[in-house]
Every structure is written in C-alpha cells, then in structure tokens.
Amino acid sequence: MSAIKWTRRQLIGATAVLFASASLPAFADYNPKLLRIGYQKSAATLVLLKGNGTLEKKLAPQGIEVKWVEFPAGPQLLEGLNVGSIDFGYVGETPPIVAQAAGANFVYVGYEKPAPQAEAILVPKDSPIKTVADLKGKKVALNKGSNVHYLLVKALEKAGLKYADVTVNFLTPADARAAFERAAIDAWVIWDPFTAAAEKQTGARVLTNAVGVANNHQFFLAEREFATKRPDLTKLLFDEVSTQGAWVEKNIKAAAAQLSPIQGLPAEVIELSLSRYPQGVHPLEDSVLDAQQKIADTFAELKLIPAPIRVKDATLGAKRLAANP
Structure with missing residues (x-):
C-alpha cells in the first residue's frame, strides 16, 4: 500500500468523513464567562470530573459557566478546537500532529505520563499471526490520525517492515470492532478501554503493545486565545484534574463502578483500562515536545x-504560523 497524502482541506475535514453523524457546535467568539471543555467518553478523569460537578462549584462565584462537549475521538476534538467550539481538550499524541499540519489554532498546555500499555495491536485469539513481522501483506485497521497510527508505524519498523507492507483500513473504533469480530481484518490497532473490552469480551490477543515502541502520551490542549487570556482557568482545571486523578489511582474499583454505566462497559473492563493509564497532569517539558x-x-x-x-510552534512561547497551503 502506498503512503496516503492528506491535503490541508482533507485534514481539517477528516471529522466529516470519518464521523458524518457527529456535529460540532457552531463557532463562537471567546466568552470570558464560559469554559467549554471537550472530552471523550474514554477519558476517565474528565468524565468523573464532569459527573461530580466540583469544577462548576469552584467557578460559580465568578459567574463562569462550564459546558462539556463530547467527541468520539481525538481528531474530532481537535476540529472542535480549530473551529472555536471548545476552549480546552484532552487527546492522544498523534491528533495534535495532524491538526497542526492542517493549521489548527491550538497550543499544548500539559501532558500525562506515558501509557505504553494502554494501546496495542490486537489479533483474534485463534489467529495464526504470532509476531508483528507476520503482518506483512495483512489488513490492519485503525482510526485515521489517532495515537495508534504512530504505534503501527513504529511497530512495523521495529519488526523490519515498512508501513507500505500492510494494507491499512481506516475505521472508527466501533466499525473496527465489528470488522475484527467477523474476520474482515487481520489485526486491529486500538487504545483502551477498547483494547481491554476486546481482550475481555472476545479473547483478543495482544500482538504487541507500545512498550519499547511508542510513548503514548496524552495531552491537554487549549485554543490559543483562551490559553493566553485565561491561564488562571487552565491552572484551576489542572488542579481539579490532578485531584480527581489521584482519587482514581487510589480507588480504581470505585471509579470503574461509576464509569461503567457512562461508558457502557463492564466494570472489570474499565478496571483493566484504568490500571494502564497514569493519572494527573504535568507542565510541558522539552523532552516531551521533542518526542x-x-x-x-x-x-x-x-x-x-x-x-x-x-x-514547538504550537506552544504559548511561539507565535502562530500561517497554515500550510
């Protein structure tokens, strides 16, 4: 398979192609009395923070309303930042790369420690594929532009293969799970909690995770104007995320029980997923940006x-550059 070139229009429009049913709120100018947070249902800490309402209570005296906007995956959330429908969001390491290449107007503001065990290349339990090298000539599914896109590239490289040695099918997690179960694909590159669900529910086998292959950082991003004007809100949000994250790490079973009806997954699946993600937020470091x-x-x-x-152009220390043509 030859490398696929994405034009700027295709990159920014990837949301409409991949998730035609997902609609974004209309563009809105910066509102100092509104904090709009983009999240994914798989983002445990933010989901729990939304549920307990502590952030709303902290901001109420300032007359600031909190609005939570759910997205199906990182690329869609980045599009929300780009069109001005959210101020703040949380995604994996690859969507910001794709979005910055498309000229999206955001900045990195924090990160979580690496979670290489939280993404993997899966094969069916009875698959004859035993190593990554065995993927040569096979059909592999992943969500286009997601964090696992890089995992596949580096895992193939480590096994002595090229990206062009496999046929990549770009599928959403839901569509990829269906294709995986009916054997329409040979392997699935996916992140938790989808990985844990496939392991527990279908007996899927981990061909490799990202340990020794990719970092799998998770990032906190903000719309540039918001980040510049309201560092106080970013700090408050980080404090709340850190507090919630510390609770999750000490109370995984209780957290899984709360998340189960929200994420629509059994508590045991969520427990496995949570055990693979470090919690909390950290200030940006040069080594992380270098990665x-x-x-x-x-x-x-x-x-x-x-x-x-x-x-580093997508940080507060750099001016925004003109988008690539």
Missing part, C-alpha cells in the same frame, strides 16, 4: 501530513 517532534517528522517522511511542522 512529539519525532512523530511529526515520521509522519512527514511518510507523507501522512502534507509538510513538515515544528511542534
């Missing part, structure tokens, strides 16, 4: 983004 740059350079070499980017 992001390696992903960006790899994607540029493979023509998975239209042109090279400089990751």
Whole structure:
C-alpha cells in the first residue's frame, strides 16, 4: 500500500468523513464567562470530573459557566478546537500532529505520563499471526490520525517492515470492532478501554503493545486565545484534574463502578483500562515536545501530513504560523 497524502482541506475535514453523524457546535467568539471543555467518553478523569460537578462549584462565584462537549475521538476534538467550539481538550499524541499540519489554532498546555500499555495491536485469539513481522501483506485497521497510527508505524519498523507492507483500513473504533469480530481484518490497532473490552469480551490477543515502541502520551490542549487570556482557568482545571486523578489511582474499583454505566462497559473492563493509564497532569517539558517532534517528522517522511511542522510552534512561547497551503 502506498503512503496516503492528506491535503490541508482533507485534514481539517477528516471529522466529516470519518464521523458524518457527529456535529460540532457552531463557532463562537471567546466568552470570558464560559469554559467549554471537550472530552471523550474514554477519558476517565474528565468524565468523573464532569459527573461530580466540583469544577462548576469552584467557578460559580465568578459567574463562569462550564459546558462539556463530547467527541468520539481525538481528531474530532481537535476540529472542535480549530473551529472555536471548545476552549480546552484532552487527546492522544498523534491528533495534535495532524491538526497542526492542517493549521489548527491550538497550543499544548500539559501532558500525562506515558501509557505504553494502554494501546496495542490486537489479533483474534485463534489467529495464526504470532509476531508483528507476520503482518506483512495483512489488513490492519485503525482510526485515521489517532495515537495508534504512530504505534503501527513504529511497530512495523521495529519488526523490519515498512508501513507500505500492510494494507491499512481506516475505521472508527466501533466499525473496527465489528470488522475484527467477523474476520474482515487481520489485526486491529486500538487504545483502551477498547483494547481491554476486546481482550475481555472476545479473547483478543495482544500482538504487541507500545512498550519499547511508542510513548503514548496524552495531552491537554487549549485554543490559543483562551490559553493566553485565561491561564488562571487552565491552572484551576489542572488542579481539579490532578485531584480527581489521584482519587482514581487510589480507588480504581470505585471509579470503574461509576464509569461503567457512562461508558457502557463492564466494570472489570474499565478496571483493566484504568490500571494502564497514569493519572494527573504535568507542565510541558522539552523532552516531551521533542518526542512529539519525532512523530511529526515520521509522519512527514511518510507523507501522512502534507509538510513538515515544528511542534514547538504550537506552544504559548511561539507565535502562530500561517497554515500550510
């Protein structure tokens, strides 16, 4: 399979192609009395924070309303940041690379420690595929532009294969799970809690996770104007995320029980997923941004983004550059 080139229009429009049913709120100018947080249902800490309402209580005296906007995956959330429908969000390491290449107006504001055990390449329990090298010529599914896109590239490289040695099918997690169960694909590259669900419910076998292959950082991002004007809200949000995260780490069973009806997964699946993710938020470090740059350079070499980017341009210390044509 030859490398797929994404134009700027295709990159920014990826949401409409992949999730035609997902609609974004209309563009809105910055509102100092409204904090709009984008989240994914799989983001345990933010889901629990939303549920307990502590952030709303902290901001009520300032007359600030909190609005939570759910997205199906990271690329869609980045599109929300780009069009101004949210101020703040949480995604994996690859969606920001793709979005920055498309000219999206966001900045990195924090990160979580690496979670390499929380993403994996899965094969059916009775699959004859035993190693990553066995994937040569096989059909592999993943969510386009998601964090696992980089995992596949690096895992193949480690096994002596090229990205072009496999046929990549771009499928949403739900569609990929269905294809996986009916054997329409040979392998599925996916993140938790979808990984844990497939392991527990179908007996899926982990061909490899990201340990020794990719970091799998999770990032907190903000719309540039919001991040510049309201660092106080970013700090407050980080304090609440850290408090909630510390509780999750000490109370995984209780957290899983609360999340089960929200995420629509058995508590045991969520427990396994939570055990693979470190909780809490940390200030940006050069080493983390350097790791992001390696992903960006790899994607540029493979023509998975239209042109090279400089990751540090998407930080508060850099001015926004003009979008790539």
